[in-house]
Amino acid sequence: MSKAVAGQNRRGILFVVSAPSGGGKTTLVKAALDADSDLILSVSLTTRQPRVGEVEARDYYFVSADEFARRREAGEFAESADVFDHAYATPRAPLEDAIARGRDVLLDVDIQGARALKKLYGEDAVGIFVMPPSFAALESRLRARGTDSDEQIERRLQRVRTEMRAAAETEVYDYRIINEDRDQAAREIRAILTAERLRLTRVGEPGLD
Amino acid sequence: MSKAVAGQNRRGILFVVSAPSGGGKTTLVKAALDADSDLILSVSLTTRQPRVGEVEARDYYFVSADEFARRREAGEFAESADVFDHAYATPRAPLEDAIARGRDVLLDVDIQGARALKKLYGEDAVGIFVMPPSFAALESRLRARGTDSDEQIERRLQRVRTEMRAAAETEVYDYRIINEDRDQAAREIRAILTAERLRLTRVGEPGLD
DSSP states (O other): OHHHHHSSOOOOOEEEEEOSTTSOHHHHHHHHHHHOTTEEEOOEEESSOOOTTOOBTTTEEEOOHHHHHHHHHTTOEEEEEEETTEEEEEEHHHHHHHHHHTOEEEEEOOHHHHHHHHHHHGGGEEEEEEEOSOHHHHHHHHHHHTOSOHHHHHHHHHHHHHHHGGGGOTTTOSEEEEOSSHHHHHHHHHHHHHHHHTBHHHHOSOOOO | OHHHHHSSOOOOOEEEEEOSTTSOHHHHHHHHHHHOTTEEEOOEEESSOOOTTOOBTTTEEEOOHHHHHHHHHTTOEEEEEEETTEEEEEEHHHHHHHHHHTOEEEEEOOHHHHHHHHHHHGGGEEEEEEEOSOHHHHHHHHHHHTOSOHHHHHHHHHHHHHHHGGGGOTTTOSEEEEOSSHHHHHHHHHHHHHHHHTBHHHHOSOOOO
């Protein structure tokens, strides 16, 4: 793997992973990172407070609402979103640095974020949509968590139905993975990383010693 | 693997593999076929005599020069080539049948053949160029075979230099694999098969039960 990553004079690739709520994306992202030491995870900024166990610069950059607003104003964000009372953003500088240095980045963002990133970075970004295997599976996953009321679950499922439409947006997503079997989905995401690094449009002119 | 192949209502994909002489392509094609029981190998027609061990319909369809000419005339070939005193061709019917039925096909053809197939089948075809790791490695591989004179080897290397230019043809080749380590190259070709089957432009409209 490292040969393909480091040995060629190519630009870094932004792998943008998004999924409807409950698609099991987080586990999949972790599996991809664990399997691929050359892959950098993009760390978002947020205005919300750290939760127990969250670490600055590993899970998020925790910033004040003022600092967030100032940096958004300065054009430092590749994408940003307001979720309930808090704001989240992906900083541009680490992405552009990685592209220039030929390092690959994994981004775990929502559908709006994926749209913004793909628009901004074009061919340097690869969109991967992770689908839940079925509504039935998703519903039982949500119920198994035991944290939501029936009404909340119904609202989430409704939202997923809306979000699922994004799975057809070929200008945003290049690949679609069905997260039915966790191991297979992990293999599939790794195959996408490997294949994209071999694309002729990325590897540049051939050279033989 | 079979889920991705059979479970979705998609068209079959033609994986077109070609390489400069001595690129180690044959071994790689065999590894891909062994690892993937859903993949069909395209069998060529030829006017040459079977060699010892070659089996009709497995290695080639052996036909007379007259039959070859008649079928070429009838437009039955996706591509054909004359190599020394013999002619070779890829029959169209099995390819078009596989595309329609959602079965994937592996084609082991030369660079001219890859150009013709990509032109004919467009997005249904995926071109993979297999590079020898270096001229030095290629030269020692040719010498190790012990079948060629110095002059023949020099002529082959010269031909490889010419053929290598095709490795930059993005309208023909989608991927480039460097065949340095046999196992890694085999993993890479398998990753390409997996990833291409997940491409949004192939898998069609999402449906959730």
